[in-house]
Structures are given as structure tokens and as C-alpha cells.
Amino acid sequence: MSTVAALRSAPCIARSSSRSESRAPRRHTVVRAQKVEEAQQAGGVAAGEARVPSAAVNVIDTHPVPRWPEGIPPAMGGHFMPSGAAAPLSQSRGPYNNIHPLMFTYRAPTADVDVTVYDSDFAAAAGLADLVAAASSAAIAAKGAFTIALSGGSLVQALVGLVGRADVDFSKWWVLYVDERNVPLGSADSNHRAAHEQLLRKVPIPSSQVLTLKEGLPVAQAATHYAGQLLELGSGVLPRTPDSGLPQIDLVLLGVGPDGHVASLFPNAKETAATEGWVLPVSNSPKPPAERITLTMPVINAAKQVAIVALGKGKAEVVQRALEVQSLPGALPVQLVQPTSGKLSWVLDQESASVLHIDDWAQGSKKFPRSENPPKPAAA
Ligand SMILES: O=C1O[C@H](COP(=O)(O)O)[C@@H](O)[C@H](O)[C@H]1O
Numbered sequence: 448m449s450t451v452a453a454l455r456s457a458p459c460i461a462r463s464s465s466r467s468e469s470r471a472p473r474r475h476t477v478v479r480a481q482k483v484e485e486a487q488q489a490g491g492v493a494a495g496e497a498r499v500p501s502a503a504v505n506v507i508d509t510h511p512v513p514r515w516p517e518g519i520p521p522a523m524g525g526h527f528m529p530s531g532a533a534a535p536l537s538q539s540r541g542p543y544n545n546i547h548p549l550m551f552t553y554r555a556p557t558a559d560v561d562v563t564v565y566d567s568d569f570a571a572a573a574g575l576a577d578l579v580a581a582a583s584s585a586a587i588a589a590k591g592a593f594t595i596a597l598s599g600g601s602l603v604q605a606l607v608g609l610v611g612r613a614d615v616d617f618s619k620w621w622v623l624y625v626d627e628r629n630v631p632l633g634s635a636d637s638n639h640r641a642a643h644e645q646l647l648r649k650v651p652i653p654s655s656q657v658l659t660l661k662e663g664l665p666v667a668q669a670a671t672h673y674a675g676q677l678l679e680l681g682s683g684v685l686p687r688t689p690d691s692g693l694p695q696i697d698l699v700l701l702g703v704g705p706d707g708h709v710a711s712l713f714p715n716a717k718e719t720a721a722t723e724g725w726v727l728p729v730s731n732s733p734k735p736p737a738e739r740i741t742l743t744m745p746v747i748n749a750a751k752q753v754a755i756v757a758l759g760k761g762k763a764e765v766v767q768r769a770l771e772v773q774s775l776p777g778a779l780p781v782q783l784v785q786p787t788s789g790k791l792s793w794v795l796d797q798e799s800a801s802v803l804h805i806d807d808w809a810q811g812s813k814k815f816p817r818s819e820n821p822p823k824p825a826a827a
Pocket residue numbers: 597598599600601602625626627638701702703704705708709710711734
């Protein structure tokens with residue numbers, strides 16, 4: 448197995464075997480992540496090898512045409528031939544050759560990814576609470592405030608582990624929404640309502656520090672208004688990234704839909720490809736309700752830390768696709784979540800991780816697409 452393949456498949460894996468009554472889950476590190484540069488320093492990868500398709504997952508070359516003289520990278524849906532080389536670029540001129548190839552691009556991740564598998568959803572909620580508490584303490588120590596962006600959907604149920612945490616200074620929190628449905632805040636469809644019921648009403652966060660959607664506006668105006676609220680926070684609470692001037696949220700908590708959507712960034716939607724703007728309107732969400740506002744992918748990726756929380760059997764398939772099968776860019780928005788300089792963590796439980804091939808990762812044998820992997824030798 449080449450080092451390249453090993454590195455491509457080497458997020459930091461930890462399995463938790465916490466008992467449900469324990470707040471601090473026991474963890475057992477199975478694989479330690481190794482950054483490309485570290486491997487190069489250690490002589491594991493020749494400098495030229497860290498190119499496309501490279502040691503990093505989700506890399507797409509964005510050079511002008513001809514872009515992939517050695518074939519479409521597996522990250523773009525190309526595949527390996529039995530020799531191990533990428534399949535050659537197709538010359539066929541089918542009906543789809545008007546697709547704009549640069550609408551979606553993947554970047555090389557700059558940081559390690561860690562994946563933690565907890566024994567149960569309860570243990571995952573406790574682990575998530577630890578992760579949030581640590582991020583909160585670090586931010587408050589650094590700037591006296593903590594900004595956290597919450598998703599809706601099933602994620603909010605995993606936030607219950609935060610209730611009653613005496614080590615968290617909720618008075619310094621600023622709560623934003625990763626996405627929100629353009630409905631009244633009291634609606635059963637409102638992400639704010641769900642977060643309020645599960646967490647916000649149970650912890651002492653000042654209500655003025657919870658940034659909610661302005662009700663009753665056309666969706667485009669609602670998005671602009673929400674972006675305005677973020678701008679008004681000022682850089683003491685919400686610093687800007689030095690290079691791009693994007694807001695740097697301390698912690699973004701994402702759920703992931705079975706179709707791979709995160710926030711309200713849906714597969715192959717134009718909002719998912721947006722490279723500018725902080726908050727966008729979505730007027731035709733394939734998942735009801737149709738009208739939403741959403742942070743953009745660049746804002747999500749500018750965060751100091753991002754955690755993707757996927758729990759339960761219903762998430763098993765998308766988790767496996769996201770972590771083990773490269774999709775065409777944009778087809779699985781969760782694969783576009785690659786913090787520019789921040790850390791990315793996956794929080795899973797046994798059910799959502801049930802179809803992952805984690806043992807293969809430890810051997811560094813993961814190759815995309817999964818079906819191209821050689822069969823494992825039968826156990827003696
Ligand atoms: O519509 C939404 O869906 C996603 C995923 O929700 P889940 O219930 O399948 O976990 C969620 O993350 C997003 O915030 C929400 O608006």
C-alpha cells in the first residue's frame with residue numbers, strides 16, 4: 448500500500464466506549480492522523496507526490512484546461528484502473544458536455560479530520576458537549592465571547608448534553624443559526640424553535656445574544672437582514688479572517704441530511720457552489736419548507752472549528768458515502784466542508800458508523816471509489 452493511499456485515508460479515528468452514565472467518554476485512538484507535510488518531512492511522501500490526485504482527500508485540480516492530462520481524479524468521480532492509474536479522460540461528446548466543470552471545486556484540506564464513534568447517541572451527546580465546552584472555554588479565554596452556529600433537524604437533540612454544564616459560561620455565548628427556515632419563529636418548522644426547546648430555554652444565554660431570523664420578510668430580504676446581524680456583531684465577538692474578511696465563527700455544528708446536504712446547501716444547488724456572500728436565500732429547497740436562509744460554504748469553512756454530527760441508523764449510508772466514496776463535486780455537499788484553517792470533527796455513534804470500513808482505514812487501504820478496492824484476502 449502506497450503512502451499516498453494511506454494518507455488519503457487517514458483521518459484521526461477514535462472510538463469511544465463510554466458507558467452511558469459517564470459524562471467523559473473513554474476514548475481509544477485507533478489511527479493517528481498524519482498531515483501531508485509531516486509525512487513529507489518524515490520522508491514518507493516525495494514532495495511531488497502531494498499533487499492531484501494526492502495524499503489529501505477531496506482534491507481537485509483547478510488549473511485551466513487541459514486540467515487532468517492523467518485522467519479525471521477519483522475525487523471527481525474518475526476511477527482507478529486495475530493498474531492503479533487514474534482512468535483516462537473521456538473524449539466522448541455526450542449530451543452533458545455543457546456542464547460547467549468549475550462550478551464546484553474541492554480544496555486540499557489543510558487540517559486533519561477526526562472521526563469519533565461513540566457507543567450510543569447518549570454517549571455522543573456527552574462527547575459533543577465536551578467538544579462544545581472546550582471550544583467555548585478557549586474562545587472566552589481568548590476574546591471574552593463564544594460564537595456558535597447551530598443547525599436544525601436532528602442535531603438539536605444531541606445538544607441536551609450541554610444542559611446543566613456548570614463549566615460552561617453561557618452568558619458569553621452568541622448563538623447563530625447555520626440555516627433557518629423562512630417561517631415564523633414559533634412554527635414547528637423553525638430551527639430556532641427546536642433549539643430553544645431543546646437547549647436555549649434551559650441554559651442562561653441572554654436572549655439578545657441569540658440571532659434569529661426576522662419574521663415576515665421575503666426570503667431574499669431575510670437573508671440580507673441576517674447577514675446584517677452578523678456584521679453588527681463586530682470583530683470583538685466575531686473576528687474576520689485576515690485573508691478573505693469572512694466571519695470566523697468559533698464553532699459550527701452541522702447535521703447532514705441523508706442526501707448529503709448540510710445547512711440548507713443541497714446537492715447540486717447553486718447556493719452550494721456560491722463562493723461569495725455570508726448568508727444566502729434559498730427559495731426552492733427540495734426538503735420542505737421551500738424557503739430558507741443559509742450560511743454559505745465559505746463561511747462554514749472559515750470557522751475555527753466545525754463538527755458534523757450524524758447519529759442513528761438513518762445516517763449510516765450518507766456517512767459512509769461522505770467518508771469513503773468520492774462524489775462528483777456538489778453531489779454531496781458535506782464533502783465540501785473543509786475548514787480552511789480550522790479543525791473538522793465527525794461525531795458518530797455505532798449506528799451511523801455501522802457501514803464504515805474503519806479497519807481498512809487503519810491499514811491505509813482506503814481508495815476511492817470504494818468499489819475499486821481490491822478484495823481483502825480471506826482470514827487464515
Ligand atoms: O433541513 C435541515 O436538515 C439538515 C439535516 O437534518 P436532519 O434532521 O436530517 O439531521 C439540518 O442540518 C439543517 O439545519 C436543516 O435545516
